[in-house]
Amino acid sequence: MKRIIARLWRIIRGPMQWRVLWLAHSKFMVGVTGVVRDDDGRVLLLRHRMWPPERQWGLPTGYAVKGEEFAQTVVREVREETGLEVKPGALVHLKSGYKLRVEIAYEAQLVGDATPRIDSFEILEAKWFLVDSLPEELQDSHRQLITGSTPE
Template sequence: MRKDRGKIWLGVSGVTVNEHGQWLVVKKAYSGLKGRWSLPAGFVNAGETVDEAVIREIKEETGIDCKVSGLIGFRTGVIRDDISDNMAIFYCHMLDARQQVTIQEKEILEAKWLYPQELAQDETTSVMLKEMASNQFEKHQLEAIEGINPGDIFGYTSYRLFFKK
């Protein structure tokens, strides 16, 4: 069942990297990305930050627990002159190299670890992922700064800044 997200969408995706430098990628079972290599991704839910959302989405789609290293990109577009579609893209590392990929069968056809060079040459790689595979974005990521409170008056229960250090 599809949720009504209104006309301003905020999604997240994450490049999760293993100890060999491979990326965790998925082939979705639906949408315009059906059967194409893309990143685990989804929408931000009420009550969570974007970095919490990407950790949840990666876990839900692949079974992999990860940690956000930084923000590496942002995708934005307008669908049919009506819907503002936005996505924060994060760089992540798996927490335990022994974890096994376990797909969410309703949404994911396949998930595996591939090298960026393999993705850049694969005809079934999504446009965004191909572009990412040809760049060294991890050198330019914005890193999370935690432990900051802008003031109790705002009522934040979770708060992070992302800046280049």
């Protein structure tokens, strides 16, 4: 039986193999977070409208769209949420094991003007913070990303 399956696999080579693999495997959303810093070492935090009131502050975050490189998701999300331009840097976090999503975080550096123009649909406020004066209502996992400790 294994030989028959292997022979069939070789016959359907190319796009048909990709379709079979796509149907047979799990589908995930990819959440991407940006740890955006300016030249003074401050970090950009956003107060998210749709997050729980006791933990509304967090890093710029969003989901990758089909065909998008994950580092470019950071660039797009920061631009959409704040109007700021950033350059993606190193991958600082990757976590799988969730039922429907994978989480990724990149460092990012501000490029140009540091004055945010928020998208008030998603974001209530955007501010630059020094690492030693982060708000109490900051997501714990985001605090860990900022300080370089390992998020749970």
